[in-house]
Amino acid sequence: MFSLGHANAVAELLCPASAVSRAEPGVSILFVPQPTFMHLDLDQFFVAAERLRDPRLVGRPVCVGGADPRARGAVACASYEARAFGVHSGQALRHAHTLCPQAVFVAGTPGLYLELSQQVRALLEARAPRVVPRSIDEFDVDLSGCERLLGELPAYARRLQAEVSAETGLSCSVGVAGTPLVAKVAAGAEKPAGFVAVVPGGEAAYLAPLPIRDLPGVGPVSEAQLIELGVRTIGDLAALDPELVRRALGARGLDLSLRARGGLPQLPKVHQTAGAFAVGWGLNPAAAGPPPTADPETVLPRSLSRERTFSTDQDDRNVLDAALVRLVESVACTLRTRKLGARTLSVGVRYADLVDASHRGRLPRELDEAAWIQLARALLARLLRRRLRIRRLRVAFHGISLRHEQRLLFNGEPDARSRQALGRAMDSVRSKHGWESLRWASGFDGEP
DNA sequence: TCTGGGGTCCTAGGACCC
DNA sequence: TCTGGGGTCCTAGGACCC
Numbered sequence: 001m002f003s004l005g006h007a008n009a010v011a012e013l014l015c016p017a018s019a020v021s022r023a024e025p026g027v028s029i030l031f032v033p034q035p036t037f038m039h040l041d042l043d044q045f046f047v048a049a050e051r052l053r054d055p056r057l058v059g060r061p062v063c064v065g066g067a068d069p070r071a072r073g074a075v076a077c078a079s080y081e082a083r084a085f086g087v088h089s090g091q092a093l094r095h096a097h098t099l100c101p102q103a104v105f106v107a108g109t110p111g112l113y114l115e116l117s118q119q120v121r122a123l124l125e126a127r128a129p130r131v132v133p134r135s136i137d138e139f140d141v142d143l144s145g146c147e148r149l150l151g152e153l154p155a156y157a158r159r160l161q162a163e164v165s166a167e168t169g170l171s172c173s174v175g176v177a178g179t180p181l182v183a184k185v186a187a188g189a190e191k192p193a194g195f196v197a198v199v200p201g202g203e204a205a206y207l208a209p210l211p212i213r214d215l216p217g218v219g220p221v222s223e224a225q226l227i228e229l230g231v232r233t234i235g236d237l238a239a240l241d242p243e244l245v246r247r248a249l250g251a252r253g254l255d256l257s258l259r260a261r262g263g264l265p266q267l268p269k270v271h272q273t274a275g276a277f278a279v280g281w282g283l284n285p286a287a288a289g290p291p292p293t294a295d296p297e298t299v300l301p302r303s304l305s306r307e308r309t310f311s312t313d314q315d316d317r318n319v320l321d322a323a324l325v326r327l328v329e330s331v332a333c334t335l336r337t338r339k340l341g342a343r344t345l346s347v348g349v350r351y352a353d354l355v356d357a358s359h360r361g362r363l364p365r366e367l368d369e370a371a372w373i374q375l376a377r378a379l380l381a382r383l384l385r386r387r388l389r390i391r392r393l394r395v396a397f398h399g400i401s402l403r404h405e406q407r408l409l410f411n412g413e414p415d416a417r418s419r420q421a422l423g424r425a426m427d428s429v430r431s432k433h434g435w436e437s438l439r440w441a442s443g444f445d446g447e448p
Numbered sequence: 449t450c451t452g453g454g455g456t457c458c459t460a461g462g463a464c465c466c
Numbered sequence: 467t468c469t470g471g472g473g474t475c476c477t478a479g480g481a482c483c484c
Contacts, residue, residue, distance in 0.1 A: 045484095065452075074452040076484085089484080092451060135455095135484050219482050220449095251458070252481080272456060307453060344476085354451070360477065392452085 033145035034200045035265035036176065038128075038157040039183035040164065042120065043171040043192035045137035046077035049112050052169055061103040063087060069097035069105045072309050076108060080192065113137075119168055127160060134271045140180045142267050154197035161195060178203050181263030184216060203262035208235030217252075217259055225249055226256075234260045270299045300340070305396030306330045313352040313389035320380065320390060327395040328376050332369050335397065343399025345372060347379035350392035357383055360398070367403070 042048065046064040051057045061082035066073035075096050078087040085100035096103065117136045124131045130142040141160075143153045150156045154176045161174040175186025177198040185207065186196040198206045207215070213223050215234050229248055231237045237245070237260035245253035258264070306327045314320055324347070335342060348358030359379040364371045376395060384390075 072452080076452075088449085090451075091449075095450075137484075217482070221481060302456065305454070309452065346477090350451095356479080358478065362476090394453090396455095 033147070035178050036143045036146075036153045036200075037178070037180045037183040037265075037267065038141040038143055038153075038160070039134075039175045039177075039180060039187040040120075040124070040139045040141065040161065041173045041175075041184075041187045041191070042117075042137040043173055044077055044079055045116075045170070046108060046113060047079040048170050049116050050106050050109065052116075053109065053112065057104060057106075061085065061087070061100050062106060063093070063096050063100075063103050064106050064108045065089075066093045067105055067107040069093045069103075072311055078103075116168060116170065120164055120170070120172075123164055123167055124160065127163070130267065132267050132269075132271055134184075138184070140183070140267050140271070143176075157197070158195055165193075177206070177262075179263045179265045180267050181216060181259055182206060185210070185214065204235075204238055204260075207260065207262065208233060208238065210234045212237060215256065215259055217256055222249065222252065222256065272299065272302065300400050300402070302400060303396050303398045304331050304334055304340075304342070304400060305394060307348075307392060307394035309350075309392040310390065313391050315389045317384075320384075320393065321377065323393050324376055324380055324395065325373055327393065328373050329369065331395055331397055332372060335400075335403075336367070339403045341367070341401050341403040342397035343401070344397070345375055345379070346396045346398065347376050347383065348394040348396070349380075349383045349390050350394075351386065352389040352391050354391070357386070358394070359383060363397075 047057070047062045050062060050064060057079075059081070060079070061084075062079040063069075063075045063077075063082055065076040071093060073093045075087060075089050075091045075093060077089055078091075078096070082096070082100050082103050085103075087096045087100050087103065093105065097105070113136060117133070121131060121133055121139060124139055124141055128141045128143060129146060132140045132142075134140055141157075143150065143156070146156075147153060157174055157176045161172055164170065164172055171193050173187045173191045173194040175183040175189070175194075175196050175198070177183040177186055178200050182198055182203040186198050187194065189196050210233060212218055212226050212231055212234055215237070218226070225248060226237060229240065229245070231240065237256065240257070242254055242257035245257045247253075249256065308323050308327060310319075310323075314323075328345075334340075342363055344360050345363050346358050346360035348356060350356050359382050361375050361379055363375065380393075
């Protein structure tokens with residue numbers, strides 16, 4: 001009942017029967033509430049959502065990320081049937097198509113994903129004291145100190161998992177442990193529909209045999225650096241003097257040392273990485289997410305950006321300019337509908353040789369889209385000094401804050417104010433007739 | 449691994465000020 | 467008139483995540 005699958009083996013390893021029977025009869029043990037966290041991870045989420053929409057996709061290899069496998073793009077989510085052919089998320093669509101030509105390629109339905117994600121979140125919030133979304137398909141739940149109310153916590157988590165699946169039709173994997181980090185790793189250990197509970201106090205021992213790359217926060221670069229230090233498993237890292245790791249990897253090394261020991265037994269107030277969809281996850285800003293709420297818990301994103309990869313590398317100034325204008329407009333629309341302001345604007349490119357570069361500049365205080373476009377054009381002009389074709393163009397706003405309409409009413413010049421009004425009018429037309437119904441004249445680039 | 453589209457945080461180095 | 471030390475802000479880039 002306490003654990004299933006390979007968690008049984010872990011439980012046996014970490015808490016052998018002999019250790020339990022050593023407790024003397026009649027000795028009462030002071031109850032100290034164990035920190036207990038549950039991590040829930042929706043299995044192949046985008047594919048599962050598409051299958052709810054279209055049951056014909058069930059049982060077939062599916063790739064979400066683009067309807068045309070010959071176009072430039074990447075797999076956002078692959079079904080387990082497709083993964084059997086070597087397809088994985090992040091892979092180029094073209095490559096996925098080569099590996100698995102019989103797969104169905106789907107563009108994706110961001111609005112649906114957001115809706116389902118919110119449904120799962122609401123269900124968890126109704127049954128647990130604290131839920132913190134980590135991304136659109138992952139949730140951390142703090143169950144610490146709830147034994148009296150909820151009974152044995154791993155068993156409760158198991159029931160929650162079944163309930164989420166029954167209510168939403170989405171399969172999910174769950175991990176339970178004394179720290180959110182270990183719960184997350186445990187949830188990923190036996191996907192899909194996995195359930196792993198780590199014995200309290202056994203967090204570091206659970207992580208120890210796993211390859212270093214399985215530790216969240218270790219990417220290809222850190223992995224290579226750690227292997228240099230002779231570290232192959234998470235246990236190897238945990239055994240190393242943190243100061244030594246810091247000298248080799250900087251501040252990140254210190255953080256990884258802590259993680260290798262299981263991480264902190266607490267949840268942050270919010271996962272800042274969840275801000276992306278808290279504010280409006282989606283490709284089409286006009287349709288992104290629910291209207292802004294007065295919820296004081298709402299997390300402000302640190303930045304908002306849009307980017308576009310061209311079907312063929314571009315050096316046509318008109319095409320680049322048109323794309324730039326549309327990207328600025330797109331983020332500007334999100335800022336306006338969310339009543340947000342920004343301090344700086346950055347324009348970035350990926351050149352044909354796959355090198356990235358960016359420049360940024362300070363935004364004028366007024367919410368003046370025309371001035372923003374002017375700044376974006378100046379930044380792009382600097383990037384085009386490198387005489388190479390452009391593969392990808394990106395516009396990002398940083399220093400996001402809540403907009404103070406009042407100040408603007410008094411400070412904006414009449415001219416800027418009327419342009420703000422124009423921007424709002426454009427948003428309103430778009431909300432009725434669609435994003436494509438209206439563009440700045442320079443936003444036409446000949447592509448549909 | 450042969451590279452999308454969002455995001456996050458960290459850091460080095462320069463500008464500027466006292 | 468060849469030049470210290472520190473703090474802070476900004477920019478560009480890197481690593482990582484889903």
